[in-house]
Amino acid sequence: MSTFSSLCRPALRCLAGIAAVAGLAAGDSKPLTIWWAQWAPADGLQQLSEDFTKSTGIAVKVHQIPWSSYQDQVFLAFGNKTTEFDIVVGDSQWIGRGATKGLYLNLTSWLPGAVDLKAQNPQVLRYLCEYPGGSGNYWAAPCESDAVGFSYRADWFADPAEKSAFKAKFNRDLAPPATWAEFKDVAVFFHRPEQKRFGCALLTGRGYDSLVMGFQQLLWAWGGSWGDPATFKVTGKLDSPQAAAALGFFKELMAFGPAGATNLDYGKSLEAFTNGSTAMAMNYFAFAPGIAKQMGDKAGFFVMPTQDGRRTISLGGQGLSISAKVPVERQEQAKKFIAWFLTEPVQRQWITKDAGFTANTAILKSEAFRKAAPYNAAFADSLDSLQDFWNVPVYNELLAAAQKRLGEALDGVKTPAAALTELAKEHQDILTDAGLAK
Amino acid sequence: MSAARSWDERGAWRWLRFVVLAGYAGIALVPLLWLALTSIKAATDTTSTTARFIPAAESAVSGAASHSFVPTAAGWTGLHTPLPGSPATFLDFLLSSLIIGLASTVAAVALGTVTAYGFSRFRIAGGKDWLFFILSTRFMPPLAVVAPVLLMYQQSGLTGTHLGLILLYTVFNLSLAVWLMKGFIDEIPRAFEESALVDGYTRTQAFFRIILPQARTGMAVTAVFCLIAAWNEYGFALVLGGQGAATVPVWFAGLQGNISGVPWPVVAAGAVLFVTPLVVFAVLVRNHLLRGMTFGTVKG
């Protein structure tokens, strides 16, 4: 790589030799290793993989890493000569970086022959597996497809006293809101801080990506966008009046949230709902099984509301990508696992696990799936409205800038319009610097 | 008349001193007390909107507004419950911290003592400049070396190994070890060694039989400071420790943003267990704290 590292390599290799001794003994029988973030679906994948081990004799280990450092640990590991994982369940935004920097194995020639791609939801394929989207170049296979949705307090909504009070105030029935305007009414209605009851919890966390995932659904629905995916032109889209109106509305909703509503990551939004204080909480459906378990009949689920008839939802979930930095034998084993995982019988098992959300269209459409859990119908109805943030190699710089500027707008440091104008400039600059925008 | 007034003034000053000290001690020590209390609470008692600080038997606890809680050992037993999906528990991370902390401390003190002895007893070309260079490495911000060190480690397979972090912490503590030990060795009268040399000891024998026993206190003090630095380090452990050599601070940081909420009783129990040795050591070397924190330039 450089004269410098070649100079110091002998000395360091000597040290590495000592370091490797301990690892060697275990190295030969190392199971097929999958890295995923620390949450329930990963437990499900581990359980499911026992069947794979039974039929093939290949042991599988799903290693979970805390969400807060998951991305950084994965890309740090990619810096090593070989990665500890054979398969990484990579976030949707990572795919451009994985594909173009030689980190993910190119699956284009293998995947279509090994897996029935026609059975998969096309939006999920486009965002989780292809790069660039629609190119037919595959870098991942669907693992957990996910969407943002809402959980709500079914017991409060069903309370006759609440129902009549709502009807008297808004002249319509109290029901899960279909539009954002209705959503705000319901949030206002249930917001009673003196009783420690709050209207809504939205995704606004400043960590990795939760604020962007929460806000962009309104951005698109109001008619704005992150930019033109073909020309990478941002200005005129992200700094449009529609975008500012969307952010303004999003900010208004902060007034009906619990303490610290302007900084709720996935865990905090979940906590706001499960501690029984909040009427409606935004989160990924992956958290729904946990909510249903904890809250029972008190929890219901609904699809993202619409604006002017438009429904747009943040895509979540992740694909299975094979590390380009492990030996070919291990890559072959990884392929075997992926092909097995995406067969229909296994996918039917997968959906029985917590948040084991398949991308298999036939399964998703089946009545059996829709009725199997209280959140399944809302999840299935969300899939056709999915969109994602930029997934270009510089996604993380774009994400970091967006998190900061949107955060400033919510904090009241900048007006929505000013924050978006500055953000559009920054995004254009980053995309131009990366050689994407002309 | 004037004597009486000055007596009053002294009384006032005494009161002021008392208020300042008691006030500060209260503010500074409450968080530590609260940490200990949190470690014996149930998770729901840690996030209650009325502070619960009175340990009580079950019968005495009444309602949400109560300030009492029923003590439980759940936080402590949680320390040997694995995190989901990983076979590792807090105790595994603690073992990692112990291996790295102890090994790097022994290495830094040993190397520091020998080097300090060299600078103290021999005429070395540019000795003063070398000592100055050693000191200046202590002020180097880690951010200036973290990228190259990471690339070096990734090239040589040292990421995710205990050895990698042991080496790094040893080097980072060297400057402190050399400077502290030089101060201590300078204080050992040269006559001891010289008479030993006259008696036919070799330099090496004199070092081991005369200098080392005399420098024991200094080595213990130096060891405590090296251990604290290695024990508490977070940034490099996060970046270089990977999955194989992650230390306790990395374990704690991983609980931040945990999707099922931060398990506060476990965090508190872990924190109490993790800092207790530090507090004990600090008490043991309390008379030398100042010396350690100022590279031996100021002796308390």
Add this chain to the structure above:
Amino acid sequence: MTTAAAPGGGGRSGSGGWGAAAVVAPALILLIAFNVFPLFYNLILSFTSAELGVEGWTWVGTRNYQRVFERPEYSAALRTTALFVFLAVVCELALGFVLALALHRRFAGKTALLTALLIPMMLPPAVMGLYANLLYDGDYGLLNQIISGFGVAPPQWRTDPAWKLTAVLIVDVWMWTPFMLLISLAALGSVPRHLYEAAEVDRASAWMVFRRITIPLCAPLLALAALLRTTDALKQFDIVMAITGPNDQATQTVSALLYQGLFADGKVGRGSAYACVVLVLVIALATVCTRYLDWLARRQGRGA
């Protein structure tokens, strides 16, 4: 108070030569390998397109430096760090000195109290930062429950942009005031008693004694303390990571931004360029600091 002998001033007895060189060489080689070599490596990287996990890189000239000076976040992080360091050092020094004045006299239980007060300085900042979140929580945090108890509307420590940096600062002040206290005590102890006695004879007011005797004679050691803390506070990373994460506009210090750029973005080349820019500033500061330590050691060495 006594101080160590000046560097290099101790030994003149042993012979120099290869034996002596062999004794000190291992430490020097290690320090060069892990401190000097990486510095040059870093400098080289800063002119390349190096990225984390990507094989090979190309020379990009001064492009990384241009980006560092163009993009607003780099200068913003420097300003945030400067503000943080200034506030931290001033608060800690002032508080530590006041406490030292109160603790200076002998009284029963002084040693026990002092030892207890010094504990926070020993604790791991990353862990205390995480724990602080429990105390800061807007809903169930102990701190806000106490503040509300006084009838004051408590701030949202972790979400209000005006309070986020303060939240980080408070943890830092809590941890490092004991250090200032310790040095201040040593400084007060170093003032010769006879000066105070002479002042009493002259019937000087307490304020005069404080201004003309205590402050000037304590100043060198207090300056030393401030310098040591400054170089340390410049590295602030652990507490910021724990309380707001590395990417919050209000608290993004230089180290947090560098973490974000190097490891989250993977932009090693540009991160290295930024590290070089920061390093130039830090070296200037560190030079002042080490020279001062050296000067102090020599001056005290002569005086003792």
